[in-house]
Amino acid sequence: MNAKKSMKNGGPAANWTYLTNHTHVLICLAQDSELTLRDVSTKVGITERAVQRIVADLEVAGVLTRHREGRNNRYKINRNSKLRHNVESHRTVGGLINYVLGKT
Numbered sequence: 001m002n003a004k005k006s007m008k009n010g011g012p013a014a015n016w017t018y019l020t021n022h023t024h025v026l027i028c029l030a031q032d033s034e035l036t037l038r039d040v041s042t043k044v045g046i047t048e049r050a051v052q053r054i055v056a057d058l059e060v061a062g063v064l065t066r067h068r069e070g071r072n073n074r075y076k077i078n079r080n081s082k083l084r085h086n087v088e089s090h091r092t093v094g095g096l097i098n099y100v101l102g103k104t
Contacts, residue, residue, distance in 0.1 A: 021046055023096070025054045029064065029075045030097045036072070063093055 024044040041048040079094025
């Protein structure tokens with residue numbers, strides 16, 4: 001099947017994105033540190049359980065910390081964390097967030 005045809009008809013080639021779900025969750029929390037994980041799951045289009053796993057991954061990696069405030073969590077991003085892949089490890093999480101959100 002031709003890739004152009006597949007994308008045009010909404011086939012498998014149209015379903016991928018350039019950024020991972022980890023990045024999508026991170027961007028959502030950068031925009032609003034008080035979002036519930038349910039809200040994040042709706043915005044990203046994945047299950048709340050998947051968002052919980054991603055937040056746990058990001059915490060273990062030192063990219064974000066979770067603070068309890070009353071009945072809610074608030075998230076703080078370590079913008080100085082280096083990106084993890086060798087191709088982009090010379091860049092920071094903060095730089096990625098700024099780029100995606102159009103901030104300089």
